[in-house]
Every structure is written in C-alpha cells, then in structure tokens.
Amino acid sequence: MTDLRVVDVAEAQLDSVWEVRIRSFGPGGDRDEWRKTALRFIADGRYLGVVDGDQLVAAARIWPFEQWWGGRRVPLGGVAGVVVAPEYRGQGVGSLLMRGVLQRCVEKGYPLTALYPATTVLYRHLGYEFAGGRYKFSFQAADLRTLGGKGTAVRKASRADAELFLQLAGKSHETRRSNGPLIWPTSEIESWLEDEDNFAYVADDGFVVYNWSDGNLAVDELVAGSEETARALWATVGSGASIARTVHAYCPPFDPIHLLAEHEAEGDARINRWMLRLVDAPTAIAGRGFPEGVVLEADLRIDDPELPTNTGDWHLSVVDGVGRLTPSEPSSDALRLGPRGLAALYAGTPLTALRGAGLAAGGAATADSALDAVFGGATPYMLDYF
Ligand SMILES: CC(C)(COP(=O)(O)OP(=O)(O)OC[C@H]1O[C@@H](n2cnc3c(N)ncnc32)[C@H](O)[C@@H]1OP(=O)(O)O)[C@@H](O)C(=O)NCCC(=O)NCCS
Known part of the structure; x- marks a missing residue:
C-alpha cells in the first residue's frame, strides 16, 4: 500500500x-x-x-x-x-x-x-450512533381480511401514481410528526410501482404496497389518513388469506394496525437498527420539527473531531416548534456532547441513556427533562433497507 x-x-x-x-x-x-x-x-x-x-x-x-x-x-x-x-x-x-x-x-x-x-x-x-429501527411485524391474514372498511373505494395503482403516493405519505408524516422515515427519489418509487412483483392499491387518503414473500404476504408500506381507509387497505391485503397464512409488515411500532388487529402472528418484531450522524448541526436543528408548546433554552458544547464546523460552544433554543443552534460564549452549564451523543439526542434518546453510556456530560441537571421533551416524540423508524 x-x-x-x-x-x-x-x-x-x-x-x-x-x-x-x-x-x-x-x-x-x-x-x-x-x-x-x-x-x-x-x-x-x-x-x-x-x-x-x-x-x-x-x-x-x-x-x-x-x-x-x-x-x-x-x-x-x-x-x-x-x-x-x-x-x-x-x-x-x-x-x-x-x-x-x-x-x-x-x-x-x-x-x-x-x-x-x-x-x-x-x-x-x-x-455515527444508533437512532432508530426498521420494524417487521407479523399479523394473521385471516384477522386482516375481516377488518372491514368496505365503504372505502380502493383502486389498483400504477407508475403514474408515484407523486400521489409521495403526497399522501407526506401528509401522513406531517400529521403524525414522524421521526425517521425516508423520502426516496420519485424515479425509485416509479420503478417499484411498475415492478410486477409489487401490488399497489390507492384510496382517497391512503395506499398500500405489498408482495409475496415465501408463500406469505409482506406489506412494504401502508399509509392511511383515516380508520376506514386503514381497515380497507389492510383488508385488501388480508383478502389473500385463503393462500397466505401470515402477513409480514414493515410499519412503525405505534401504527394503528396494532390497535386494530386481533392477534400478532408472532409475538415479537424483527428490528434492524440504523445509525445517524449530524453533518451540519445548525442546519439539522433548524430543519427538523419540534413539539409545539415546548420551550427550551440550553447551552451545548460540541466536540466533533471529524467535522470541526460542528465543534464549539452553542446555544440551543426551541420555541413554537422551531429550533435554532447559534454560536455562543463558553458556559459552565453547557451539556457536553460528541457527534455520537448529538446524533442520539437528535433522535430522541433520553439523557439518562446518553449519560449512562458516557455520550453526554455536564449540563444543568434540571435541563435534562426539557431536552427529553424537545427531542422526544414518536419512536424513530424506517420502512426501507438501503
Ligand atoms: C466492514 C469493512 C468495510 C471495514 O473496513 P476496514 O478497512 O477493515 O476498516 P478499518 O481498517 O478502517 O477499521 C476501522 C475500525 O473498525 C474496526 N472493524 C473493522 N471491521 C470490523 C469488524 N468486522 N468487526 C468489528 N470491528 C471491525 C477496526 O478494528 C477499526 O477499529 P479500531 O481502530 O478500534 O481497531 C470491511 O471489513 C468490509 O468490507 N467488510 C465486508 C462488507 C461489510 O460488512 N461492509 C459494511 C456494510 S455496513
């Protein structure tokens, strides 16, 4: 070499x-x-x-x-x-x-x-540090078949629906204040939709994409803006119950299907975990959403040996669902983080876990619960492997 x-x-x-x-x-x-x-x-x-x-x-x-x-x-x-x-x-x-x-x-x-x-x-x-998972659950196809939603019109989708799928997913993620799901380039969504091994159906406020997987069915993505649509789309997949015993599904751990289906076919979920890293801390903070009605003012000291533009003394303020990270003077009350602690915090990992793993130190003890409230929220998940 x-x-x-x-x-x-x-x-x-x-x-x-x-x-x-x-x-x-x-x-x-x-x-x-x-x-x-x-x-x-x-x-x-x-x-x-x-x-x-x-x-x-x-x-x-x-x-x-x-x-x-x-x-x-x-x-x-x-x-x-x-x-x-x-x-x-x-x-x-x-x-x-x-x-x-x-x-x-x-x-x-x-x-x-x-x-x-x-x-x-x-x-x-x-x-990089762990930030979320890709969850695969299993349901009994027979349970899904009888979920109802018969009043909802469901039609077969095609390549031309790629933009519509993106819009429907976007609306759902805004409403749910989702953490973690990816937005793929439109060309990729078009190629999934024209793949004859994928079956896609669309309703007014939702869609489903699924396929066969070793004699069972597997849902890659299901978005539903209402209970009726959720019932109709899951029942569409469950209509395969005469052949498929089980429906595997990539979905978040808090998806409404867990509250609708009578049984989970296997008692456990399979999880693949993914890691996150902040490349540009101020832009990453300014770009994400925060819970409305939670206010935070905190000093941070970030040391990032690989990306020195993240390194320094910062003031983090969150008001009205918007966050800002601005350079500040050194503070003895600053929470000290490296890039791994920063990534895990961004993804909502509680401060006690970060401190317990040596990924956060210092900081005003009373600020921990406010930081948890600001960065916490829906469990981060992805639907796709890449
Ligand atoms: C994983 C892979 C990319 C690492 O490449 P590499 O050139 O050996 O990595 P480096 O020499 O830069 O090692 C960096 C650190 O990772 C560690 N590391 C590398 N491979 C590792 C392994 N398989 N298990 C545990 N640690 C590993 C090294 O020990 C080193 O840590 P250290 O400095 O504390 O000793 C390489 O082994 C590979 O191509 N594996 C097969 C494909 C693969 O798994 N790709 C990763 C997909 S996410």
Whole structure:
C-alpha cells in the first residue's frame, strides 16, 4: 500500500467494484440492474472509492434521501454498499473511505447522514450512533381480511401514481410528526410501482404496497389518513388469506394496525437498527420539527473531531416548534456532547441513556427533562433497507 486515495468511482472501475462487492456480500444479485443504478450514482458524484495506485480497493455510495424528523423533511445522505477488498481490511481503508463519504455529504449539503451498520465499530469511530429501527411485524391474514372498511373505494395503482403516493405519505408524516422515515427519489418509487412483483392499491387518503414473500404476504408500506381507509387497505391485503397464512409488515411500532388487529402472528418484531450522524448541526436543528408548546433554552458544547464546523460552544433554543443552534460564549452549564451523543439526542434518546453510556456530560441537571421533551416524540423508524 503506497498510494491510497479517495476518488470518484469511474464507469471503467465498475467491474472492480462488483468484484469487491461479491467478495464482501456474497454472490447473487442482478449485475446489469446494479450497473444501471451505479451509473446514476456516478453521474451525480455519489459513488466514492479508494484506489491503491490505479487499483480500486474499496467503494461506497450515497443515496440522496430526505428524512422526516418531527414532521419536517431534512435532506440526508444514505450511505450504502460500503466494501473493502479482503486483502486491504484492517488497515484503515474503510475509515479513509468513510471520511471521504462524510466530506462528500458536506459538499452535497446533506445536514444528516444515516446507514445500516454491519459492524458498529467503524461507524462509531466516525461519529455515527444508533437512532432508530426498521420494524417487521407479523399479523394473521385471516384477522386482516375481516377488518372491514368496505365503504372505502380502493383502486389498483400504477407508475403514474408515484407523486400521489409521495403526497399522501407526506401528509401522513406531517400529521403524525414522524421521526425517521425516508423520502426516496420519485424515479425509485416509479420503478417499484411498475415492478410486477409489487401490488399497489390507492384510496382517497391512503395506499398500500405489498408482495409475496415465501408463500406469505409482506406489506412494504401502508399509509392511511383515516380508520376506514386503514381497515380497507389492510383488508385488501388480508383478502389473500385463503393462500397466505401470515402477513409480514414493515410499519412503525405505534401504527394503528396494532390497535386494530386481533392477534400478532408472532409475538415479537424483527428490528434492524440504523445509525445517524449530524453533518451540519445548525442546519439539522433548524430543519427538523419540534413539539409545539415546548420551550427550551440550553447551552451545548460540541466536540466533533471529524467535522470541526460542528465543534464549539452553542446555544440551543426551541420555541413554537422551531429550533435554532447559534454560536455562543463558553458556559459552565453547557451539556457536553460528541457527534455520537448529538446524533442520539437528535433522535430522541433520553439523557439518562446518553449519560449512562458516557455520550453526554455536564449540563444543568434540571435541563435534562426539557431536552427529553424537545427531542422526544414518536419512536424513530424506517420502512426501507438501503
Ligand atoms: C466492514 C469493512 C468495510 C471495514 O473496513 P476496514 O478497512 O477493515 O476498516 P478499518 O481498517 O478502517 O477499521 C476501522 C475500525 O473498525 C474496526 N472493524 C473493522 N471491521 C470490523 C469488524 N468486522 N468487526 C468489528 N470491528 C471491525 C477496526 O478494528 C477499526 O477499529 P479500531 O481502530 O478500534 O481497531 C470491511 O471489513 C468490509 O468490507 N467488510 C465486508 C462488507 C461489510 O460488512 N461492509 C459494511 C456494510 S455496513
């Protein structure tokens, strides 16, 4: 290893990226489809690699998402496909690559970045921390079949409904003050809707997308603006009960379906956890929603070795559902956080947990409950893996 550099992946290097991916994630996948998607990341400067001389030895890509926080949308770089060639592992190549990824998130103007970690160590070193989960529940198809909602008109959806789906989901997340769900590029939603393996139905104030999964049914997303629509859409999926015994569903742990369905088919949920990092703390705070009617004035001291623009003495004020982080004078009462504590706090992790893990220190003891109230709210979740 002589000349390790972070570079933008070039089209001519995609065969090498594919080879490292196979060695990292195992065989399988549609190479042509992967290549088509990869070219879109390359065109937009969102595919980074590490080269040793002219040999590509690592790669990662960045999805251009937005994420709901407190019912408002915040731009987010979703980091995926992080791979290092086996013979280069354990030598700091993954860390070098991830530093390049963070820098690119800065350049792209994403105040947040998130990822699903296969190992936490690498990402924690870079300032990421657990912030939420992807929950998979199971229901009995027969229960869903009889949920009713027969007065609600439900029609088959098509590719042309992509914008409508985005609007309906947006309205639901604003109303629920959702934390965590992603907003995908419209082109991705169009391609899901034209995939013949996905079944999509739409009502006036909601929609569902589901598919077959090992002889059972799996709901990828269900949005309903009213109880009637929730009943109608879940019953549409449950109408498959003569063949499918179980309906798996990606949904938040507080979704109304938990209050409507008689049984959960399996008593537990499967959870994949994702990590978050603030790239630009003032913009991330200004961009998210906060609970109305909760007021907070607090001093923070942030130390962020990877992204020094976050480092410093700050004053956090939250009024009327809007937050501001402004530079301030040092304060002996400041709550001290690194990037991991800041990310976990942003996602509503209680201060007692942060203090218990050594991710927060100092601060006025009486401010903890106000900070919890400001950042707390609906449990952060995502529906999708990326
Ligand atoms: C995970 C992966 C990207 C790490 O790359 P790498 O170049 O070995 O990482 P680094 O050398 O920069 O290591 C950074 C830190 O992570 C730790 N680390 C790396 N791989 C680890 C693993 N599998 N388990 C636990 N810690 C690990 C290192 O020990 C180091 O921590 P330290 O400085 O405290 O010792 C690489 O092993 C890989 O490609 N794995 C297969 C694919 C994969 O899992 N990708 C991640 C998808 S989210």
